[in-house]
Amino acid sequence: NAGVTQTPKFRVLKTGQSMTLLCAQDMNHEYMYWYRQDPxxxxxxxxxxxxxxxxxKGEVPDGYNVSRxxxxxxxxxxxxxxxxxxxxxxxxxxxxxxxxxxxxxxxTRLTVT
Amino acid sequence: xxxxxQSPEALRLQEGESSSxxxxxxxxGLRGLFWYRQDPxxxxxxxxxLYSAGEEKExxxxxxxxxxxxxxxxxxAPKPEDSATYLCxxxxxxxxxxxxxxxxxxxxxxx
Numbered sequence: 001n002a003g004v005t006q007t008p009k010f011r012v013l014k015t016g017q018s019m020t021l022l023c024a025q026d027m028n029h030e031y032m033y034w035y036r037q038d039p040x041x042x043x044x045x046x047x048x049x050x051x052x053x054x055x056x057k058g059e060v061p062d063g064y065n066v067s068r069x070x071x072x073x074x075x076x077x078x079x080x081x082x083x084x085x086x087x088x089x090x091x092x093x094x095x096x097x098x099x100x101x102x103x104x105x106x107x108t109r110l111t112v113t
Numbered sequence: 114x115x116x117x118x119q120s121p122e123a124l125r126l127q128e129g130e131s132s133s134x135x136x137x138x139x140x141x142g143l144r145g146l147f148w149y150r151q152d153p154x155x156x157x158x159x160x161x162x163l164y165s166a167g168e169e170k171e172x173x174x175x176x177x178x179x180x181x182x183x184x185x186x187x188x189x190a191p192k193p194e195d196s197a198t199y200l201c202x203x204x205x206x207x208x209x210x211x212x213x214x215x216x217x218x219x220x221x222x223x224x
Binding site: 058092 | 144145147149154155156157158159162164200202204211212214215216217
């Protein structure tokens with residue numbers, strides 16, 4: 001099993017450009033999450049999904065959109081990137097809601113210039 | 114409002130020098146507390162889940178304990194390969210699926 005995979009690993013965008021981050025999991029997990037991690041801020045939840053076709057806002061959802069058309073995939077979109085969105089983005093999945101543990105992907109390092 | 118604070122922010126130990134990391138939390142109706150390890154440039158790796166005060170769990174040189182207000186991660190005779198950032202995340206009844214992560218303690222173990 002690959003677990004949780006993320007594409008791409010690195011990306012550089014110019015302000016105003018758009019992009020989509022892809023997360024895939026092969027553990028048949030119901031729940032999927034997108035976090036961002038910034039120095040001194042820790043991991044913060046952007047959006048999450050409790051099942052195929054569902055999405056919900058997390059702590060810092062502004063400027064991001066998500067979609068979960070297939071159970072195994074969770075997409076994070078930036079419609080108009082801003083320098084404040086420079087961060088490391090992690091996807092995670094879990095079988096059900098906490099206290100079931102979440103399994104994380106390797107991360108995507110995004111720089112917006 | 115649910116809150117979590119980890120201390121110290123950074124810890125340097127000599128190989129074999131035991132110590133503890135602290136995770137203080139304020140969470141309504143605690144349902145569980147997670148500990149994760151994160152190596153530089155990688156995603157967090159699950160270590161433990163503690164469910165109730167008084168519970169303890171061990172894995173190799175690590176032992177996690179839980180009280181009603183704090184969790185400790187005790188590291189016994191650490192090795193350089195234990196160097197990483199350790200994250201805690203409590204989960205309460207009001208979180209509805211969302212974890213709140215502490216900022217982490219970065220541990221460096223020197224040989």
